[in-house]
Amino acid sequence: MKQGHVEDKRHLRSLITRQKLLEAAREVFLEVGFQKATISQMIKKANIGYGTAYVHFEGKEDLLIVLMEDVMQRFYKIAETSFRPKSRQEAEEIIYTQVKSFLLMAEAEQDMMQIFEQAIGISSLVSDKWKTIREKFIQRISQDIAYAQQSGLARAELDHEIVARSWFFTNEMYLWEFVRKEHHRSVEEIAKTITSIYVTGLYI
Structure with missing residues (x-):
């Protein structure tokens, strides 16, 4: 498999993860409000790893x-x-x-x-x-x-x-x-x- 193709797939996976996290964050914010919302709730809802989430965002x-x-x-x-x-x-x-x-x-x-x-x-x-x-x-x-x-x-x-x-x-x-x-x-x-x-x- 060519290096460029591997990088493209990685980039696409990264974009999908980011989007999943944003959608989960929106749902959590609307459910509990800004103050009570935590990034842990968002990660759980998005069903992604903690390490992966923090690559994209530092916090809520x-x-x-x-x-x-x-x-x-x-x-x-x-x-x-x-x-x-x-x-x-x-x-x-x-x-x-x-x-x-x-x-x-x-x-x-x-x-x-x-x-x-x-x-x-x-x-x-x-x-x-x-x-x-x-x-x-x-x-x-x-x-x-x-x-x-x-x-x-x-x-x-x-x-x-x-x-x-x-x-x-x-x-x-x-x-x-x-x-x-x-x-x-x-x-x-x-x-x-x-x-x-x-x-x-x-x-x-």
């Missing part, structure tokens, strides 16, 4: 961070929607669609997002990861605002980074409200209201 925080990145990548696809509006009205329509999709995603991913929130409050590693994710969103929003300013659609005197930060924090607050089931309004109503306030303040 590492596993949760990978699961968080996977979920938040789906949120980030919404933020990456092409933003090249020709008018204030077109900008408002794109922004409303983004906000609505963002909040609907929070509803759809409610169970795992509850685990992420628990972990952010307990683990400095997970909290730091969330800050990194947050900054990625803010940078993307900042680019969109800068584009609108350069196009003469938005008020040029406003600092696009400050505006982006305040806009993300507004969305993030509602995201966690949906995750905690604390909202008393529909996604559409919230998205429409906060988009209207944002666009009125920023756009000419």
Whole structure:
């Protein structure tokens, strides 16, 4: 058997093991919550060896961070929607669609997002990861605002980074409200209201 073929098989086995462990971790987190979850429970559920598991992940925080990145990548696809509006009205329509999709995603991913929130409050590693994710969103929003300013659609005197930060924090607050089931309004109503306030303040 050729060396390359052996390495390919080893690599495939490694990927399958990693995926089994991630799936088991997700199940354990959802069953018992972040605090009570242990990597031993995950290894047992995945039916793999201890040594093999620790080749891939140092502990439950590492596993949760990978699961968080996977979920938040789906949120980030919404933020990456092409933003090249020709008018204030077109900008408002794109922004409303983004906000609505963002909040609907929070509803759809409610169970795992509850685990992420628990972990952010307990683990400095997970909290730091969330800050990194947050900054990625803010940078993307900042680019969109800068584009609108350069196009003469938005008020040029406003600092696009400050505006982006305040806009993300507004969305993030509602995201966690949906995750905690604390909202008393529909996604559409919230998205429409906060988009209207944002666009009125920023756009000419």
